[in-house]
Amino acid sequence: MSSIPPNAAAHDPNLSPRALGVIAVCLVLAALGLWIAMTPSRTGTALIGGPFALQTGDGKTITDADLKGKPFLVYFGYTHCPDVCPTTLAQISDVLKRLPEKPIRVLFVTVDPERDTSALMADYVGSFDPRIIGLSGSPQDVAAMEKAYRVYARKAPTKDGDYSMDHSSIVYLMDAKGGFVEAFNLDRPPEESAKELSSYL
Ligand code: NI
Numbered sequence: 006m007s008s009i010p011p012n013a014a015a016h017d018p019n020l021s022p023r024a025l026g027v028i029a030v031c032l033v034l035a036a037l038g039l040w041i042a043m044t045p046s047r048t049g050t051a052l053i054g055g056p057f058a059l060q061t062g063d064g065k066t067i068t069d070a071d072l073k074g075k076p077f078l079v080y081f082g083y084t085h086c087p088d089v090c091p092t093t094l095a096q097i098s099d100v101l102k103r104l105p106e107k108p109i110r111v112l113f114v115t116v117d118p119e120r121d122t123s124a125l126m127a128d129y130v131g132s133f134d135p136r137i138i139g140l141s142g143s144p145q146d147v148a149a150m151e152k153a154y155r156v157y158a159r160k161a162p163t164k165d166g167d168y169s170m171d172h173s174s175i176v177y178l179m180d181a182k183g184g185f186v187e188a189f190n191l192d193r194p195p196e197e198s199a200k201e202l203s204s205y206l
Contacts (some may be wrong), residue, residue, distance in 0.1 A: 054183055055153035057153060073136055073183055075206070077179050081174075082174070089174050100198045108206075119144065158173070
């Protein structure tokens with residue numbers, strides 16, 4: 006005689022295939038979602054980018070509509086960043102230096118709106134090419150743009166009680182309609198990056 010354990014249902018062999026089926030469906034949907042996000046649609050744009058409204062240092066609001074008509078670059082970071090952000094902005098400046106006549110705009114968008122006011126962002130980008138525009142806004146507005154660009158950004162507490170920001174570091178090349186073209190490659194001589202960039206201008 007064997008007694009039926011109270012959690013017999015959980016061990017019912019008939020339920021396991023169903024549970025596995027549910028898991029399989031979830032995995033397929035997750036993979037499909039990722040594929041859709043990364044695959045250019047029929048209009049040639051992947052689902053990266055979209056509407057935003059953030060402020061420049063002089064209090065002006067810049068929206069996605071203001072950027073239409075010319076390709077642009079977007080980079081997300083923050084002014085307290087010890088290395089990656091200043092290095093990337095210096096690399097972008099090196100590329101822009103080789104395109105002196107080109108009216109390309111580059112947005113440097115904070116992922117740390119708590120500390121980075123739009124005035125601080127403007128001051129910070131003052132050390133780089135003048136075509137780089139520093140942008141900040143309310144945490145909600147910044148979060149909305151991060152979501153549209155699929156940016157990863159999280160606070161990481163430091164030992165001194167302060168914090169740094171872990172964040173993805175992608176330079177987005179966007180077309181004249183605000184559609185995503187590619188992650189712009191700065192890991193090559195600036196002449197090569199400039200040549201590629203100018204082919205879009
Ligand atoms: Ni950074």
